[in-house]
Amino acid sequence: MRGQKPVVVVAAVVCSLCLGTGVAVAGDGWGPARPGSDGAGDSYYPQDGNGGYDVADYNLKVTYDPASHQLTGKQDISARATQSLSSFNLDLHGLTVDSVRVDRRDATFTRTGDHELVITPSRSLHRGQPFQVEIDYHGVPEPIQDPLLGPNGWQYAKAGGAFVAGEPKSATTWYPVNDTPLDKATFHLAITVPDEWGVISNGRERGSVKAPGGTTHLWAEETPIVPYMTTIAIDKWTFDRQKRKDGTPIVSAFAPGTPDSAKQAEARLPEILDFLESKFGRYPIDAAGGIFLNEQIGFSLETMSRPLYSAGWAGTVPVIIHENAHQWYGDSVAVEHWKDVCLNECFASYAPWLWDEAKSGVDLNTQYANQVKAAPQRLWDAKLYDMGPGKEFTAVYSKGPLMLHALRNYIGRRAFDFVLKTWPSLHRGGNASMRDFQRYTEFIAHRNLQGFFDAWVYGSGKPADQYLYPGDLKPAP
Missing domain, CATH: 1.10.390.10 (Neutral Protease Domain 2)
Structure with a gap:
């Protein structure tokens, strides 16, 4: 906005003076090199992901033997330092690291906790500096056993193949990664398996070539991707x-x-x-x-x-x-924090409702009323925001579509359809929060929606009738 331009100019002048004199404002990342954080700070999984850098691309070369379950990998990471770094972390669950190089120079490394790979380059990295990391590693991948969410990551098929699946984490079980939704990157994979096995992964096929011991299959995901959304599946x-x-x-x-x-x-x-x-x-x-x-x-x-x-x-x-x-x-559009997961699951769960309405003529108001009538108290007691770690993937599938259909009736079909269609474009390739969605919906609807969001999303308990049966919605007989 025009009223902010003087502030921007002053900030730019101060920044240029700092650069010209070599003086750094404390805490801005231009000071002495220091370790990057060992987590991205998510309130549910604070040590997943890492700070101090941003990954642009993962270029992964893997050899896998289904008979022995042995995986040998070489990971080339292109990244940029977002602060001056004396060391930085990657996430890797199990597996043995053989060597690490940063910008073609040998780096020292240690393992801490259950998934931290701490890398100290031979020379500190300056804020804004692009850098390359090469990691050689091997081992037998194992899934992460979560007491609430079950196995995540690399898993074995009964027929002898393997596949990777898991949320909120999975990538760390088969390659070193900055495991946070806040750091998307392109993903290139070359995987060699015995000839009788086939491979499928993310993105576009880039062909296959004969290699010692089998066939190398090439895949490329050029749309920046969150790590847990990467996969590999090996079968016939x-x-x-x-x-x-x-x-x-x-x-x-x-x-x-x-x-x-x-x-x-x-x-x-x-x-x-x-x-x-x-x-x-x-x-x-x-x-x-x-x-x-x-x-x-x-x-x-x-x-x-x-x-x-x-x-x-x-x-x-x-x-x-x-x-x-x-x-x-x-x-x-990925979540900003895992407490925002309704932005993923509530909308995906509402999509089949929209399909049934368009393709089969289903009356969604009647469907909504019937589901509200049949809903147990535990559904109303569950939250759609900040529900707690391990509880993310519960009410979002059932209460979530009810909330969205109530919102459609509360703000009107025209405004709701516009929000639904423009929100992904507005945040394409980025991250967003439930508060962001609320503010955008309020902007489009030209009204304050705090009461609705408090009743349906942020709080628990059955919403009051003004939010439960807005517009044309009526209780089921």
Whole structure:
């Protein structure tokens, strides 16, 4: 705004004076080199991720032997220092680090805690300096066993293959990474496996080449990605390849034993993406598809460009809609903190409602009233914001779509549809919070929505009737 320009000019002058004289303002990152933080500061998982740098690209070369489960990796990381660094951390669960080089010079390293890799370069890094990290490592990957969320990360298929799936963490089980949603980066993978095995990952196929001991498969995700959304899946796949009308490649992989019903549901992916695009704006990712396991893992996951589906219940149109809605809500626009996870799951869970309304003529007001009538007290007692670590993935799937449908009626269909379609574009490639969403919705609706958000999102208990039955909503008979 115009009224802020003098402040900006003064700040710029002060900054230029500091640069010209070599004087640094305390705490601005230009002072003496110091260690980067060993966590990104999330209130639920404070030591996940790290501070002091920003990753631009992960270039990962992996050799994996399904028979022995042995993985050998070389990780090349392109990053930029956001403060002057004497040392910095990466996250790695298990596995053995053999060597580390920073800008082609040997670096010292230590392991602390259950996942911290502390790297001390031979020369300190200055704020703003681009740098490269090369890490050689090996071992047998193991999942992270979370008492509330179950296994996360590298997992083994009964047929001998492997796959990576987990939220809020998974990438640390197979490569060194800055494991926070706040640090997105492009992701390039070259993985060598015995010839009889196939591989699928994020992004676009870059071909395969014969290599000693097998075949090297190349994948590239050029849309910056949050680490837990990266995946690799190794099996004896049947592949299906399509294209969207705009040329976006669609690659889906089906493990042996995948039922025909799942393949038929996935065949509708171009139609599903077209529909979601009509609701949420332009598709924000550079590839699409799906990975259909023959393992029942209890969940499916919105791994970027290529969701991963559990066997049994997951290969259905509603689940495919849900996971692909995440490409807008959760993948392109990621959470700022894990307490904001409703921004991912509430919206993805509402997407099948919108599909049923458009494709089958379902009366959503009646559906809403019936679900409200049948809802147990525990649903109302659950929160949609700051629900506590390990409790993120509960009420967001059931109470979440009810909240959004009530919001649609509270602010009106026109304003709601506009918010739904423009929010992903507004924050594309970035991070956002529930407070951000509230402020944006208030701006579009031209009204204060604190009472609604307090009743539905920030608090617990059944909302008062003015928020439970706004607009055309009425209790079920």
